[in-house]
Amino acid sequence: MNHDRLNPSPDDAITDAAAHWCMRLHADDCTAVERETFARWLAADPRHTEEYQAMLEIWQTADLLPRTATIIEFNPPKAKVARPRNWRPMASAAAIALLALPLAGWVGWEQGWLPNHYQHFAASDRLQTVQLSDGSTVQLNLNTELTYLNYKDQRQVTLKRGEAFFEVAHDSTHPFIVRAGHGQTRVTGTKFNVWKYQDQVKVTLVEGSVLVSSNGNNGGYRLGPGMQATYHSGDFEPQLAQSDDYGNSLAWRSGKLILDNLSLEQALPVINRYLDAPLLLADASTGRIRISGIYNTREVERLVDNLPKVLPVYLTRSKDGSTVLNSISPPPGKG
Structure with missing residues (x-):
């Protein structure tokens, strides 16, 4: 990594300040006055919040800061479009801060602790x-967020929410790892899809092969084209399936949501991915009702409103305001 910087720009100064605060607020001797100063700096410019959030994420990903630490509550602005972040100024700032630890930034790169490139989308x-x-x-579905970090020994993506289709540039000596939920997918070059909703993750392989592991199980299972692996938080190993119609899982790339004779219990996680508030089931019998159809991913709210027109269900509101699906009981048989 190049640590030299000539003619620093105002953005570079913000990055340096973000690295400084990232280090100071995690130091044992950080004072109340410093925290108040940090809060004022954070509120002075929206770029300060954005840069501090990015710096904090890098340090936590590199295991340089405790992941459980809470500094000052703030809500970073939500990005409306995919936008890469340039790692170069951050690398310099991180290296400067690391010198105070003390550990030179280039040592972190050589040891595989620090990335030399960071992108957020x-x-x-x-x-x-x-x-x-x-x-x-990478193609990102609606409401999707991920980060990419390039380390000396691996390429690493963290899928924070949503769904993404990856076409990975082949590099047998530099594996590509996608972390999603409580598991990961490891490849060197291939095409695959990763879907994440709450603590559930589904990996669909289109081309090549991938190694999927869950809950810290380093062994993992290797998928072939057309195979899918699903895991939840706490699963020791993923559930595997060979799917002849896995294309349904990729229909989002054309803006479509395909529900092919799924029970509502199976369909709701897919539907809820596109809703601001999740749709709930009143009971198990409602969850057994099956649904089919092709829908526009931009109009899933309309789909929910129309469910009573195509299924034997009606909608109610729970005490917390959530929408609940209820089955319509069939009339009693004539005896």
């Missing part, structure tokens, strides 16, 4: 296709 109301610094391309 978020897509809200439209599909996005982005390119990673290694040449891989």
Whole structure:
């Protein structure tokens, strides 16, 4: 990593300040006065919040800061479009801060602790296709957010929410790892889809092979084309399936949601991915009702409103305001 910087820009100064605060607020001798100063600095410019959030994420990903630490509550602005972040100024700032630990930034790179490139992408109301610094391309579904870090010994993506289709540039000596929920998918070059909702993750392989592991199980299972792996938080190993119609899982790339004779229990996680508030089931019998159809991913709210027109269900509101699906009991048989 190049630590030299000539003619620093105002953005570089913000990055340096973010690195400084990232280090100071996690120091044991950080004072109340410093925390108040930090709060004022944070509120002075929206870029300060954005830069501090990015710096904090990098340090936590690199295990340089305690992940459970809470500094000052703040809500970073939500990105409306996918936008990469340039790692170069951050690398310099992180290296400067690391010297105070003391540990030179280049040692962190050589040891595989620190990345030399960082990118952050978020897509809200439209599909996005982005390119990673290694040449891989990623298509992001609606309401999807991920980060990419390039380390000396691996390429690492964290899918925070949503769904993404990866076309990974092949590099047999530099594996590509996607972390989602309580598991990961490891490849060197292939095409695959990762869907995440709450603590549930589904990996669908289109081309090549991937190694999927869950809950810290380092062994994992290797998928072939057309195979899917699903895991939840706490699963020791993923559940595998060979799917002849796995294309349904990729229909989102054309803006479609395909429900092919699914029970409502199976369909709700897929539907809820596109809703601001999750749709709930009143009971197990409602969950056994089956649904089919092709829908526009931008109009899932309309789908919910129309469910009583196509299924034997009606909608109610729970005490907390959530929408609840209730089955309509069939009339009693004539005896």
